[in-house]
Amino acid sequence: MARVFSTENTDPFEGKDSFDGETFDGLTLERADLSDREFCNCVFRRSKLSESRWMRTRLEGCVFERCDLTQANTNMLSLRGVSFSSCKLMGIDWTNIAKFPDVSFEDCDMRYNVMDSLALRKTRFERCSITESVIAATDLAGAVFEECRFMGTRFEDCDLRNAQFPRSHDLFVDPAKNNVKGARVPLETVMLLAASFGMHVLGFTEKDSG
CATH class of the missing domain: 2.160.20.80 (E3 ubiquitin-protein ligase SopA)
Structure with missing residues (x-):
């Protein structure tokens, strides 16, 4: 048993x-x-x-x-x-x-985490707070981030092909710095990316009427 x-x-690991x-x-x-x-x-x-x-x-x-x-x-x-x-x-x-x-x-x-040069293909993250973290040079192809939060988190040189981010929030991923082919991201992410280039998404930003 x-x-x-x-x-x-006292210490079950001793000896x-x-x-x-x-x-x-x-x-x-x-x-x-x-x-x-x-x-x-x-x-x-x-x-x-x-x-x-x-x-x-x-x-x-x-x-x-x-x-x-x-x-x-x-x-x-x-x-x-x-x-x-x-x-x-x-x-x-x-x-x-x-x-x-x-x-x-x-x-x-998972606040303040660092993930660098890892192989995390198809890894599942569900309802996790991955904020103020650094994720770099990591293989996350096919990974699933469901209802996760990413405020202040940076993705750099990551493989995010076919990764999924259903109902996640505060996600910002720069396609110029990451492989995002086939990634499924929230509309909020598209808006954040557009805002980073000084653009407004028609129908979703205050200045959409031009």
């Missing part, structure tokens, strides 16, 4: 580097060092893991629910079939995670 670790355990099918619920381990470990089919729930370190750790088939991973160190973290739901993921630099991550995000706070 899989074990459930909670705040009653062990491999975990399979276990649940970690309600942990309070800010700045914990979880480097060089392997988690397979594990669940992390309602745990405070801000500024924790996951260097060279492997996560496979894992689920994070309502966890706080603010400013976590993800250097060489391997993500295979991992999902984050209702998590705080603020201030994370994902740039140096292991190659070809398989991950999804739902209802997550």
Whole structure:
């Protein structure tokens, strides 16, 4: 039977580097060092893991629910079939995670994130706040951003071919700096792009009557 670790355990990770099918619920381990470990089919729930370190750790088939991973160190973290739901993921630099991550995000706070030179093709982001972030040289072809917010976020040199942004807000993508062929963006994005060139969209701006 899989074990459930909670705040009653001082440090459930001490002295062990491999975990399979276990649940970690309600942990309070800010700045914990979880480097060089392997988690397979594990669940992390309602745990405070801000500024924790996951260097060279492997996560496979894992689920994070309502966890706080603010400013976590993800250097060489391997993500295979991992999902984050209702998590705080603020201030994370994902740039140096292991190659070809398989991950999804739902209802997550991803403010102040950095994603540079990543392979996130067909990755799903649902109802996430991805504001004030930098996304550069990243393959997001076929990715889905549903009901996400992007205020202040910059896309630079990204592959956004056939990416979808249904019901997303505050999205600005410059076609001169990104590959956007086939991308499906909200009308609001078209208006923001037109405004950046000093144009007005007839029927949608105050000066549309000419």
